[in-house]
Amino acid sequence: MTKGDRKTARRGALAAQMERDLRAIRRAMGRPLESEIARSELTVPQMAVMREVVASPGIRLKDLGRAVSLAHSTASGIVDRLEKRGMIERRTDPEDGRVSRIYPAAVVTGFVRDALPALQAGPLQTALARARAGEREEMARAVGRLRELLEQG
Amino acid sequence: MTKGDRKTARRGALAAQMERDLRAIRRAMGRPLESEIARSELTVPQMAVMREVVASPGIRLKDLGRAVSLAHSTASGIVDRLEKRGMIERRTDPEDGRVSRIYPAAVVTGFVRDALPALQAGPLQTALARARAGEREEMARAVGRLRELLEQG
DNA sequence: GCAATATACGTCGTATGCGACGTATCGTAT
DNA sequence: ATACGATACGTCGCATACGACGTATATTGC
Numbered sequence: 001m002t003k004g005d006r007k008t009a010r011r012g013a014l015a016a017q018m019e020r021d022l023r024a025i026r027r028a029m030g031r032p033l034e035s036e037i038a039r040s041e042l043t044v045p046q047m048a049v050m051r052e053v054v055a056s057p058g059i060r061l062k063d064l065g066r067a068v069s070l071a072h073s074t075a076s077g078i079v080d081r082l083e084k085r086g087m088i089e090r091r092t093d094p095e096d097g098r099v100s101r102i103y104p105a106a107v108v109t110g111f112v113r114d115a116l117p118a119l120q121a122g123p124l125q126t127a128l129a130r131a132r133a134g135e136r137e138e139m140a141r142a143v144g145r146l147r148e149l150l151e152q153g
Numbered sequence: 154m155t156k157g158d159r160k161t162a163r164r165g166a167l168a169a170q171m172e173r174d175l176r177a178i179r180r181a182m183g184r185p186l187e188s189e190i191a192r193s194e195l196t197v198p199q200m201a202v203m204r205e206v207v208a209s210p211g212i213r214l215k216d217l218g219r220a221v222s223l224a225h226s227t228a229s230g231i232v233d234r235l236e237k238r239g240m241i242e243r244r245t246d247p248e249d250g251r252v253s254r255i256y257p258a259a260v261v262t263g264f265v266r267d268a269l270p271a272l273q274a275g276p277l278q279t280a281l282a283r284a285r286a287g288e289r290e291e292m293a294r295a296v297g298r299l300r301e302l303l304e305q306g
Numbered sequence: 307g308c309a310a311t312a313t314a315c316g317t318c319g320t321a322t323g324c325g326a327c328g329t330a331t332c333g334t335a336t
Numbered sequence: 337a338t339a340c341g342a343t344a345c346g347t348c349g350c351a352t353a354c355g356a357c358g359t360a361t362a363t364t365g366c
Contacts, residue, residue: 011289015278018293019182019201021300024222026179028303029172030322030354045322048172062344069177074323076346081321098331098344125168127302135298136164140171142295145288147174149280150181183324183352198352215314227353229316234351251314251361 029123041085044122045070049078053088054109058101060093182276194238197275198223202231206241207262211254213246 030044042050048068053059059067065075079102082088087108093099128136183197195203201221206212212220218228232255235241240261246252281289 011278011281014289014293015275015281016204018281018296019197019277020220020222021293021296022175022178022182023201024300025175025296025303027222027224027353028300029175043321044172048176051169060344061346067173069173069180070322071180071324072345073325073347077322080346096332096344100345122168123303124172125164127299127305128164128168128171130302130305131298136167138291139295139299140167140174142292143171143174143178143299145284146280146292146296147177147181149283150178150276152280152283180323196351213314214316223352224354225315226317226355230352233316249314249362253315 028127045074045078046082047122049075049082050087050104053102054104057103057109058091060099060101062099064102181280198227198231199235200275202228202235203240203257206255207257210256210262211244213252213254215252217255 045068049064052064052067056063056067061075061079062072064079065072068075070078079088079090083090087105089103089105090100091103093101128139131139198221202217205217205220209216209220214228214232215225217232218225221228223231232241232243236243240258242256242258243253244256246254281292284292
């Protein structure tokens with residue numbers, strides 16, 4: 001085995017470990033939501049979509065998907081379910097018949113704007129609270145950098 | 154607005170940004186797999202499971218799920234599909250009728266052992282290759298720490 | 307020895323999550 | 337004006353992904 005091979009193997013092990021960690025992170029982030037914020041009956045992605053729609057009423061589906069880093073088909077499905085619950089509204093753009101604009105339902109706008117900041121104190125924020133300030137910044141930077149590296153490919 | 158409120162808000166923003174980054178990371182990691190490693194016809198989780206099964210033939214389903222950070226029901230489904238393709242085998246433990254042990258199919262054992270290291274050079278490893286060595290370690294550490302913080306809750 | 311409990315899995319219902327495909331609409335070049 | 341490509345969505349098929357529930361098998365308590 002050459003020196004280069006060992007290097008490659010070491011990087012592979014690092015990557016494999018990071019993959020395991022990232023799966024575990026995803027798992028840990030999704031889990032408590034079901035129980036902790038059960039009152040709101042919103043899953044993590046639904047929460048993210050609601051936040052975005054409240055922040056930008058009338059957002060196009062495509063931009064919504066990009067904002068939450070989801071394929072438009074996935075975003076469409078989430079909007080479907082939120083619409084079925086009456087928390088959101090789809091309206092075709094009068095100036096461009098192709099785009100459907102997403103609005104928060106009038107009834108929930110105020111409620112969501114108030115409740116969301118409190119509700120979004122999910123497992124991630126709880127975990128971050130346990131870290132030192134420097135650690136928090138470091139992890140945020142690392143995650144951002146990793147995203148950057150992955151997306152520039 | 155008190156000083157504590159601002160602090161909480163800042164942490165919320167940090168958490169929200171990290172959530173976006175983590176979604177984007179997940180998305181970027183899953184995507185090229187479909188095309189790049191299309192020959193192997195294996196998805197990311199299937200790859201992770203194959204790796205684990207080849208590394209530990211006869212592993213119990215529960216331990217398999219834990220190793221890849223997935224619920225046992227999810228692991229069961231993945232094993233179902235791999236079994237249907239003949240890449241894996243389920244055998245009930247003769248000493249304990251409850252456990253089903255997972256074995257790599259005899260035909261693929263050698264092949265997988267050789268092919269996997271090359272195939273697992275997925276988007277993450279590509280991205281990591283673009284980073285400086287120090288950055289790599291830093292990101293790995295940060296991700297590991299984040300996992301630790303999330304799981305200790 | 308047997309009832310109560312615990313464990314390991316399989317299965318189901320639901321929610322993501324994606325690419326591929328079809329459709330309606332818009333912009334544009336002829 | 338009309339054909340043609342581009343764009344935005346909706347929908348489908350499939351693969352995760354989870355908790356809840358049921359079932360079969362061990363283990364424990366008495």
